[in-house]
Structure formats: structure tokens, C-alpha cells
Amino acid sequence: MDPALNPYTPGSGLMPPSLQGRDREIDAFDRLVARAKARHYDRGMILSGLRGVGKTALLNHLRNHAEHHGWYTVRLEAQDSAAGARLNHKQLALGLRTGLRKFSRKYALKQAGENVLSLIEGSSLSVAGVSMSAPQAKSPEDTLIDIEEIVEAISELVKPKGSALAVFVDEMQGLDPDLIAALLVAQHRAGQEGWPFYVIGAGLPNLPSVLAESRSYAERLFLFSTIGPLDQGAARNALDDPAAKMGGHFDPPALDMLVDAADGYPYFLQEFGAAMWEVAPASPFTTADAAAAIETGTTQLDQGFFPSRWDRATPAERRYLRAIADTGEQAPKTASLSISQSASGPFRAALIKKGIVYSPEHGRISFTVPGMAAFIARQPVNDA
Ligand SMILES: Nc1ncnc2c1ncn2[C@@H]1O[C@H](COP(=O)(O)OP(=O)(O)OP(=O)(O)O)[C@@H](O)[C@H]1O
Ligand SMILES: [Mg+2]
Incomplete structure (x- = not known):
């Protein structure tokens, strides 16, 4: 098949051509957005699962939905390197500023936006991010109080609009403990004060326990969702739909072979789908094509996905x-x-x-x- 038309997206965080099997989480988030319009506020959401199951793709999808509905959104991908804490603070400050700019423009805000901006600029988040050599001028307690203050100020901005503030945190298990604590405390306070504030986090399966270790009430702050492999139907659609849009069709037994080989894992489905497109001389795709695609796909995984861990x-x-x-x-x-x-x-x-x-x-x-x-x-x- 024409490689230029290959519809599959094996990779990290790439939005799949067809986001399958995540209706439960998408519906729950839709409800959150709809209820925020009526000033009813719920818990945040935590998505956890193994590598390559599609957490980042889902998180980005939810964020797009929130943006579409005029939410003030911030995206943060936690870094757990040596310089991680500083980077995370800086990223959060940057994200808050960018979100503010967009929100202020959308709703033509002036002075109120300026006030929030000076709060962000003067906070420990911005101070920690000034330069590599800047001393950690403020303590973890400052971060905690600053974030609470910023969330309160932004809540006052967004609430009258029926909107909300959401911080989408990817790889959240790697976020430094100060920021985890500060976000949990702010989420806790938001529930009590009626602030439209949500932490939407994604991470490895240990994320719920990382949160619980920080604050024991964390288990009650969120709707926890395990992001797992797709069921048979969703896995078939994930392969079938993108091909059909590009004029490619599977013989049903060939489709079954790929679905079985991928075991429902989104990243493997994309890898095997991409390989199928590459090896099949023409549509419809046969079982012989599927066998060749599984071989190519497995080689691909054995050269990249797995060794990137094994070799370390x-x-x-x-x-x-x-x-x-x-x-x-x-x-x-x-x-x-x-x-x-x-x-x-x-x-x-x-x-x-x-x-x-x-x-x-x-x-x-x-x-x-x-x-x-x-x-x-x-x-x-x-x-x-
Ligand atoms: N619901 C889905 N249906 C089909 N394909 C998907 C789905 N979700 C994600 N994918 C595809 O699966 C692959 C992995 O997605 P993603 O990077 O979002 O996973 P992840 O869980 O964030 O992985 P990691 O833990 O390594 O960050 C990508 O190639 C993406 O296009
Ligand atoms: Mg990811």
C-alpha cells in the first residue's frame, strides 16, 4: 500500500486515527464539563496504566475537549530527572501564564487577568524557575500556599463564565513530592470552597499509591480509572476504521490475527497496523499479509520499544x-x-x-x- 497514506500512528503520545475503547473516561469527563457549566463541581480524574496503553493520547483528548468548552487549561509533563523539580515548577508557571493569556483573550479580561499574572510571576513557581543557579528561594510550604492562592484567584476568574481551571499532568508519578502535595491540597480545598479546579493526572499503575502516600485523603479526591488493553471489538475498530478511511480492507481472519498478536495493547495495534500497511501489496489484506506484518511489527518492537528498557x-x-x-x-x-x-x-x-x-x-x-x-x-x- 502507498506508504504516504499509512494511517497508523505507532509512537508516544501520538493521537491515534481512531481513539477506541475510552468511552467511559470520555463520558465521565464530558459530564464534568457539562456540570461545571451549571456550577456543580466534581472530583478530578486519575488515569493509570502500563506503558503504551494510550494514557497520553487520552489525556490530550480530554484537554482538547476542555479547551473547546472554554476552560482554562494547563499541561504539565512531569520530569523526574535531577533538575526535574525546577523544570516542573517552571513548566507549571509557564502553563499557567499561557492559559491565562488564552483565557483573557477569549473573555476580553483586563485588570482581573493582570492581577492573576502578577500572582503567578511573584510565586515560588516562577522563582524556582528563574535560572539553573537560582537558589531555591522558597520552601515547599511556600509552593503549597502559592498554588492554593493562584487556584483561588483563577477560580474567581473562571467561575462566572461557567468554566473551570484544569491542570493536566502526564507522567504524574514522577512529579516532585512538593508539587504533588501542593496540587492535592489545592484540589482538596477546591472541593470545600466550591472552586472550579481539577487535577487530571495520568501515569504508571503506581500513581494512585504515590498520591495516597502524599495525602491519605487523595483516594477520595479523584475518580480513578485504570487504562488497560482494548477489548476485542475496540481493538478491531482501532485497526479497521483507519484503514477503511484510506481504502484498505482486512479479510476478517487477517484482522483476527493482528488483534490476537497485539493482545489489545494500543501501541502494539498501531505498530502491527503500520506494518500491515507496509507489507501488504494490495487490499484486501490477507492472512499471509498478516503473518508478514506480525513478523515485521515484532522485529520493530524488539528493536525499539523493549530494548529501550532492556539496554538500560x-x-x-x-x-x-x-x-x-x-x-x-x-x-x-x-x-x-x-x-x-x-x-x-x-x-x-x-x-x-x-x-x-x-x-x-x-x-x-x-x-x-x-x-x-x-x-x-x-x-x-x-x-x-
Ligand atoms: N484508544 C486508542 N486506540 C488506538 N490507538 C491508541 C489509543 N490510545 C493510544 N493509541 C496509540 O497507542 C500508542 C501509545 O499511546 P500513548 O503514548 O498515549 O500511550 P501511553 O500510555 O501514554 O504510553 P507511555 O506510558 O509510554 O507514555 C500511540 O501510538 C497511540 O497513537
Ligand atoms: Mg504517555
Whole structure:
């Protein structure tokens, strides 16, 4: 098929041609927006799931919807590098300023907007972001109070318009503890004061526990949604619809083969769909084309998605990863791994830090990417 017309979007955060299987979250958010118009305010939302399930795409979709309805939105992608805290503060300040500019223009605000701007400029967020060498002039408590003050001021601006302020935080599990605490406190206060303010967060499956560790009431502040693989119907549509729009059609058994191979994971569906478009000489796509596409797609994954994690692990860490894979379980108990628990503690911590594994519950460990165990099984043992 013509590569220029390939409709699939394998990648990170790329809006898929057809956003399938997320009706529950989209409907919940639609309700939030509709209710805000009537000055009824609900909880924020947290979307958590493995790598490549489509959290970023969904978060961006929700943000577009909010913007379309005249909301004041801010987007933040948390960085957990050494300079992360400073960058996150700076990004939030920038996002608040950009959001303010858009909102002020839309509603022709003048003085009220200026007042909020000076509040943002003078806050610890902006101070922390001034330069690499700038000392952390203010404390975590300042951040907390400043954010509350800014949220209150913006709430006064947006409420009369039937609008709301929403901070969309991607990779939220990596946000520095000060900002997590400040956002939770502001969300908590918003509920009590009737401020139209929402944190909409996306992140790895450990995100709910990261939030709960910060503030025990976090579990009551949000609607929590697990973003998982697509069901059969949605996975079929995710492959079928984009092709059909470009004049490509699947023989039903060929479609079944790709759906099975991708196991419902959005990123894999895009990768296999793109490969199908590449290898199929013509439409309709046959089972032979599907077999070739699965081979090409798997090679693609084995060269990019998986090695980007595997290659970052040291030999000792790889032994630990292999021990997890060998159990054949989704979330084995760390005590059940064929590797001494006391010796493996540091590797476990390092792998969690690298974002390759996470602890779904106390004493258990799991991969952050689907299909990692099968990938490890495909690697020669002397590689670990
Ligand atoms: N609902 C969906 N239907 C079909 N494809 C989707 C869907 N959501 C996302 N995708 C596709 O899946 C891939 C992964 O999406 P995205 O980057 O949003 O995942 P993610 O969960 O944010 O991953 P990560 O944890 O690595 O950031 C992209 O190629 C995207 O186009
Ligand atoms: Mg993402």
C-alpha cells in the first residue's frame, strides 16, 4: 500500500486515527464539563496504566475537549530527572501564564487577568524557575500556599463564565513530592470552597499509591480509572476504521490475527497496523499479509520499544528482570523470585527508578510494559 497514506500512528503520545475503547473516561469527563457549566463541581480524574496503553493520547483528548468548552487549561509533563523539580515548577508557571493569556483573550479580561499574572510571576513557581543557579528561594510550604492562592484567584476568574481551571499532568508519578502535595491540597480545598479546579493526572499503575502516600485523603479526591488493553471489538475498530478511511480492507481472519498478536495493547495495534500497511501489496489484506506484518511489527518492537528498557539495565539488573519473567506471573511476589531477596534489593530499587518495573502492591513486582516477559524470553541467556 502507498506508504504516504499509512494511517497508523505507532509512537508516544501520538493521537491515534481512531481513539477506541475510552468511552467511559470520555463520558465521565464530558459530564464534568457539562456540570461545571451549571456550577456543580466534581472530583478530578486519575488515569493509570502500563506503558503504551494510550494514557497520553487520552489525556490530550480530554484537554482538547476542555479547551473547546472554554476552560482554562494547563499541561504539565512531569520530569523526574535531577533538575526535574525546577523544570516542573517552571513548566507549571509557564502553563499557567499561557492559559491565562488564552483565557483573557477569549473573555476580553483586563485588570482581573493582570492581577492573576502578577500572582503567578511573584510565586515560588516562577522563582524556582528563574535560572539553573537560582537558589531555591522558597520552601515547599511556600509552593503549597502559592498554588492554593493562584487556584483561588483563577477560580474567581473562571467561575462566572461557567468554566473551570484544569491542570493536566502526564507522567504524574514522577512529579516532585512538593508539587504533588501542593496540587492535592489545592484540589482538596477546591472541593470545600466550591472552586472550579481539577487535577487530571495520568501515569504508571503506581500513581494512585504515590498520591495516597502524599495525602491519605487523595483516594477520595479523584475518580480513578485504570487504562488497560482494548477489548476485542475496540481493538478491531482501532485497526479497521483507519484503514477503511484510506481504502484498505482486512479479510476478517487477517484482522483476527493482528488483534490476537497485539493482545489489545494500543501501541502494539498501531505498530502491527503500520506494518500491515507496509507489507501488504494490495487490499484486501490477507492472512499471509498478516503473518508478514506480525513478523515485521515484532522485529520493530524488539528493536525499539523493549530494548529501550532492556539496554538500560546492568547485567545484574537483567538477571533480576529475567527472574521476574521466569515466574510467568503478572505480578510475582518478590520473595518468590529465584534470586536472593537481600542481594536484589538495590537492583529492584534501581529498576523502579529507571521505570522498568513497579510495585503494584507491597511485596510484589511487575513490568511497566506489556509483553516484556516474552521479550526477555526471546533474548539469549548469556545476554543477562
Ligand atoms: N484508544 C486508542 N486506540 C488506538 N490507538 C491508541 C489509543 N490510545 C493510544 N493509541 C496509540 O497507542 C500508542 C501509545 O499511546 P500513548 O503514548 O498515549 O500511550 P501511553 O500510555 O501514554 O504510553 P507511555 O506510558 O509510554 O507514555 C500511540 O501510538 C497511540 O497513537
Ligand atoms: Mg504517555
